[in-house]
Amino acid sequence: MALKCVALLGWSHYEFPGWNQSSNPAPVTVRWFSGHRSISSSVQVGKASATHNQGRKFHKDLTSLPKPLTVADLSVTPDDSSKVRISFKGTLGSYAEDAALKAYPKCKTVPCDEFEDAFKAVELWLAEKAVLPIENSSGGSIHRNYDLLLRHRLHIVGEVQLPVNFCLLALPGVRMEQLKRVLSHPQALALSDIFLSKLGVARENVDDTASAAQYVASNGLRDAAVVASIRAAQVYGLNVLAEKIQDDPDNITRFLVFARDPIISRTDKPFKTSIVFTLEEGPGILFKALAVFALRDINLTKIESRPQRKRPLRVVDDSNTGAAKYFDYLFYIDFEASMAEPRAQNALVHLQEFATFLRVLGCYPMDTTL
Numbered sequence: 046m047a048l049k050c051v052a053l054l055g056w057s058h059y060e061f062p063g064w065n066q067s068s069n070p071a072p073v074t075v076r077w078f079s080g081h082r083s084i085s086s087s088v089q090v091g092k093a094s095a096t097h098n099q100g101r102k103f104h105k106d107l108t109s110l111p112k113p114l115t116v117a118d119l120s121v122t123p124d125d126s127s128k129v130r131i132s133f134k135g136t137l138g139s140y141a142e143d144a145a146l147k148a149y150p151k152c153k154t155v156p157c158d159e160f161e162d163a164f165k166a167v168e169l170w171l172a173e174k175a176v177l178p179i180e181n182s183s184g185g186s187i188h189r190n191y192d193l194l195l196r197h198r199l200h201i202v203g204e205v206q207l208p209v210n211f212c213l214l215a216l217p218g219v220r221m222e223q224l225k226r227v228l229s230h231p232q233a234l235a236l237s238d239i240f241l242s243k244l245g246v247a248r249e250n251v252d253d254t255a256s257a258a259q260y261v262a263s264n265g266l267r268d269a270a271v272v273a274s275i276r277a278a279q280v281y282g283l284n285v286l287a288e289k290i291q292d293d294p295d296n297i298t299r300f301l302v303f304a305r306d307p308i309i310s311r312t313d314k315p316f317k318t319s320i321v322f323t324l325e326e327g328p329g330i331l332f333k334a335l336a337v338f339a340l341r342d343i344n345l346t347k348i349e350s351r352p353q354r355k356r357p358l359r360v361v362d363d364s365n366t367g368a369a370k371y372f373d374y375l376f377y378i379d380f381e382a383s384m385a386e387p388r389a390q391n392a393l394v395h396l397q398e399f400a401t402f403l404r405v406l407g408c409y410p411m412d413t414t415l
C-alpha cells in the first residue's frame with residue numbers, strides 16, 4: 046500500500062515554492078542565468094527598494110535582462126536535440142533510426158544489437174534516450190517490448206508515429222527477373238506479402254531491414270534483394286526497384302521514447318499516460334477497472350494483456366468442480382489525459398481499489414503528426 050501511494054504521489058501536480066507574490070514580500074534571492082554563468086544577488090522587492098532607487102538612472106536596458114525559467118524551458122526542445130544520444134535496436138538506416146530522427150532531428154543515434162541493449166544503454170548513461178517499436182497498425186503489438194518495459198525502470202517520455210513505406214532494394218544493375226531471394230526483418234516480409242508472393246522468390250529473415258541491406262551490399266549479392274527504406278538504399282548504395290510494396294498503404298509503426306527521468310506532465314497540449322496493473326480475481330473486475338476511466342470521460346487508446354511470468358497460473362479451490370486454473374495477467378493501458386489533470390489522478394486513485402499492483406510507465410505528449 047505504501048509503495049502504491051509513493052508511485053502515485055510522484056505524479057501529483059508540481060508546485061514551485063516561492064513563486065507566488067505576497068503583499069509584504071520578504072527578501073528573495075534572484076538567480077540570473079547568463080549562458081553557463083549564474084549570478085546571485087539579494088534584492089529587496091517592493092516599496093522600500095522603489096524609494097531607495099528614486100532619482101537614480103539605470104545604466105542597463107532592463108528589457109535585455111534574462112527572464113526566469115518557466116516549465117516550458119525545462120522540457121527538451123528540438124533546439125537541444127543535437128546533444129541527445131538515442132539508442133535503438135538495429136543498424137544505421139533502419140526504421141527505428143528514422144523514428145529517433147523524427148523525434149530529435151539533430152540527435153546522435155546509437156545502434157544496438159538487441160532491444161535489451163537499447164534499454165541498458167540509457168541505464169548506463171551511454172545514451173540519454175531509447176526509441177523502441179511498440180506496435181504496428183497491421184502487425185499488432187511488439188510483445189517483447191511490453192515485457193521489457195517492466196524489467197527496466199525507465200520512463201516513457203514520448204511517442205513517435207512513423208509511416209513505414211517498404212521498398213524493394215538491390216545492387217545497381219540488378220533486375221527483378223534475376224532475383225532468387227529477398228532478405229528482411231520478418232515483420233517487413235510479412236507486411237509485404239502480396240507483392241512478394243507475386244515476385245515468387247524465397248524469403249530470408251534478418252534482424253532488421255537495414256542489416257539486410259548492409260549484408261547484400263557488402264557481399265555483392267546479385268541474386269538477392271532486400272525490403273528496407275529509401276534511406277537504407279542511400280546509406281548502402283542500393284537501387285530502389287519498387288516503392289510502397291506493403292499490403293496496407295497506410296502502414297504505421299508506433300515507437301516509444303524512454304528516458305531515465307520522467308518529464309513534467311502538462312495540460313497545455315494533448316498528453317497520453319501509459320500504465321500497467323494487475324487485478325484480483327472476481328466477477329466483472331476488469332469491467333470495474335475500466336469504468337474508472339469511462340466515469341471521467343477519459344478515452345482509452347490501447348489495452349494490452351500479457352501473462353504474468355512469475356505467477357502464470359492461479360489455482361483456485363472449488364468444492365464443486367475441483368481445482369480450476371486461471372491465467373494471471375498484466376494489463377497495459379494507454380489513456381488520453383495528462384497526470385497533471387485531477388480527473389487522471391482521481392481515476393488512478395479509484396483504480397487502486399481493484400488493483401493489486403499499479404505503475405505509471407509515463408505521461409508524455411501525443412504524436413499527432415504523420
Ligand SMILES: O=C(O)C(=O)C[C@]1(C(=O)O)C=C[C@@H](O)C=C1
Nearest residue numbers: 139140141178230232253254298
Ligand atoms: O528493421 C527495422 O528497420 C526496424 O526498425 C524494426 C521494425 C520492427 O521491429 O518492427 C520497425 C518497423 C518496421 O515495421 C519493421 C521493422
